[in-house]
Amino acid sequence: MNVWMRRRAGWLLWWCAATVAGGWLLARLELAQLQSAFDTDARIVHRLLSQRMVQHDAVLETLALLQPAGGAGAAEQRLPSLYPQILSVQRRGPGEAWPDAGLAAAEAASRQQRRAALGPADLAQGRYWLVLAGEPASFALQLSLRDATPSAEWPATATAITMTLSHAGQRFALQPGGQAAGRWTFRAVKVLASDSQPLSLAASRTVAWTELPWWPMAAWGAAVAAVLAAARALLRQREQRRRAEELLRLGQVGRLNALGELAAGLAHELNQPLTAVLASTQAAGRLLAEDPPELETARTAMTQAAQQARRAAEVVGRLRRAVERPDTSRREPISLEARAREALHLLEPELRRRAIEAQVQPGAAPVTVLAEPVALEQIVHNLLMNALHALEQVPQGQRHLVLATGVEGGRGTLSVTDTGPGIAPQALDRLFEPFFSTREGGLGLGLSLCETLAGELGGALTAANHPPRGARFVLSLPLAHAGAAAEPAMAATP
Numbered sequence: 001m002n003v004w005m006r007r008r009a010g011w012l013l014w015w016c017a018a019t020v021a022g023g024w025l026l027a028r029l030e031l032a033q034l035q036s037a038f039d040t041d042a043r044i045v046h047r048l049l050s051q052r053m054v055q056h057d058a059v060l061e062t063l064a065l066l067q068p069a070g071g072a073g074a075a076e077q078r079l080p081s082l083y084p085q086i087l088s089v090q091r092r093g094p095g096e097a098w099p100d101a102g103l104a105a106a107e108a109a110s111r112q113q114r115r116a117a118l119g120p121a122d123l124a125q126g127r128y129w130l131v132l133a134g135e136p137a138s139f140a141l142q143l144s145l146r147d148a149t150p151s152a153e154w155p156a157t158a159t160a161i162t163m164t165l166s167h168a169g170q171r172f173a174l175q176p177g178g179q180a181a182g183r184w185t186f187r188a189v190k191v192l193a194s195d196s197q198p199l200s201l202a203a204s205r206t207v208a209w210t211e212l213p214w215w216p217m218a219a220w221g222a223a224v225a226a227v228l229a230a231a232r233a234l235l236r237q238r239e240q241r242r243r244a245e246e247l248l249r250l251g252q253v254g255r256l257n258a259l260g261e262l263a264a265g266l267a268h269e270l271n272q273p274l275t276a277v278l279a280s281t282q283a284a285g286r287l288l289a290e291d292p293p294e295l296e297t298a299r300t301a302m303t304q305a306a307q308q309a310r311r312a313a314e315v316v317g318r319l320r321r322a323v324e325r326p327d328t329s330r331r332e333p334i335s336l337e338a339r340a341r342e343a344l345h346l347l348e349p350e351l352r353r354r355a356i357e358a359q360v361q362p363g364a365a366p367v368t369v370l371a372e373p374v375a376l377e378q379i380v381h382n383l384l385m386n387a388l389h390a391l392e393q394v395p396q397g398q399r400h401l402v403l404a405t406g407v408e409g410g411r412g413t414l415s416v417t418d419t420g421p422g423i424a425p426q427a428l429d430r431l432f433e434p435f436f437s438t439r440e441g442g443l444g445l446g447l448s449l450c451e452t453l454a455g456e457l458g459g460a461l462t463a464a465n466h467p468p469r470g471a472r473f474v475l476s477l478p479l480a481h482a483g484a485a486a487e488p489a490m491a492a493t494p
Contacts, residue, residue: 011232018224023217030213031184038186041158042203046190048150049201053194056130056143057116064134085148090140106131107138116196123170130196145172165199333480334376336367336414340403343380350388355396361404369412369477375453382446383416383473390420411476419470431463
């Protein structure tokens with residue numbers, strides 16, 4: 001059960017990781033697009049404002065070039081009706097003075113720089129003066145930043161951008177922009193392309209959480225879930241097919257082994273009477289040959305009986321050879337812990353169906369024994385199936401199965417402990433006898449076969465009750481390193 005839950009948790013972690021990674025990538029792509037759109041909008045606004053500032057310079061230069069050769073004119077006073085951003089026009093003729101000292105300073109700067117110069121500014125109110133020194137008269141325009149803003153020409157998406165114009169510590173809020181709370185903010189600061197009006201344009205945009213691509217992210221999560229579900233179903237199908245093939249193979253091996261055990265028992269039971277029949281018929285033949293005249297008919301009958309007895313013995317021998325168990329003399333190093341985990345994995349559906357909690361408790365060090373793989377697999381499988389049948393007799397929630405490995409007396413051990421009803425005292429001594437079974441309908445060959453296979457592998461199988469309730473079967477086999485050292489010595493013995 002724990003293994004099953006861990007697998008489900010593993011698939012869930014995979015889904016979470018893939019969903020978070022894909023969602024993060026989609027969010028980054030969306031943020032990159034928003035950043036690109038912000039940069040484009042900021043550049044367009046900067047270009048439009050710069051063009052408007054250049055237009056102010058052109059208006060002043062036109063006034064200076066077209067002024068009458070002498071005297072003042074009132075033509076410039078009609079400019080506010082043509083240009084909404086021009087609030088008023090001031091003219092200083094020869095011998096006249098500016099009404100504001102700031103305008104006089106701006107004229108001096110304009111004359112020195114040979115271009116228009118920025119005069120007194122009140123950016124908080126969105127107003128500033130632009131002065132151009134000329135001959136015989138100089139001109140000054142009072143401009144409105146609010147009316148100078150060509151917002152109607154801005155991109156539609158630029159309305160989400162917060163923009164301010166600043167100069168010499170003064171600021172004018174050009175556009176409030178979006179006020180949504182968010183974690184990502186884009187910023188850009190650039191001076192307007194006008195030497196006479198070096199105002200700084202600061203643009204910023206905050207991306208709200210609602211602007212993230214939640215629907216594509218949700219669709220990605222659903223797609224990942226669908227792909228993982230399909231992969232999990234495919235893997236489960238393959239695993240179930242492999243488990244079914246393995247169980248079929250174990251069933252075939254088990255049936256062959258049980259048949260071999262049955263044939264061995266039959267051969268043992270039949271060989272003695274057949275041998276007696278053979279000896280009796282041979283003796284009768286000799287007696288008949290020595291007594292009164294030869295009775296050819298009796299001699300022939302006895303000879304035929306002897307031949308039939310030999311024939312029956314040969315038939316039994318052929319049957320035994322045909323169903324003989326695998327050759328247990330061909331052994332190899334095998335990890336007991338790995339074999340126990342493989343056996344539990346093979347029976348995982350049965351464990352889950354019966355609500356049995358199973359676990360493997362490895363020893364302090366890995367235990368590797370010398371055994372024939374199929375024989376060891378058959379022993380462990382039979383012991384687990386017996387434990388499953390025993391645990392069916394106790395309520396759910398009390399069904400526990402523990403496989404533990406260790407080393408005792410120089411041998412590797414694998415114990416199978418269950419919390420079933422245990423073994424009846426009167427059955428404990430006969431548990432490994434052929435055809436003895438404590439389960440209704442059982443053949444009584446499983447444990448007998450396990451003990452026989454364990455003995456052929458050079459090990460042993462024991463059983464005992466496990467207090468306070470349950471049974472424990474312990475399989476002991478030669479350790480791999482010990483077996484490897486012993487085999488050369490045995491081969492050298494004549």
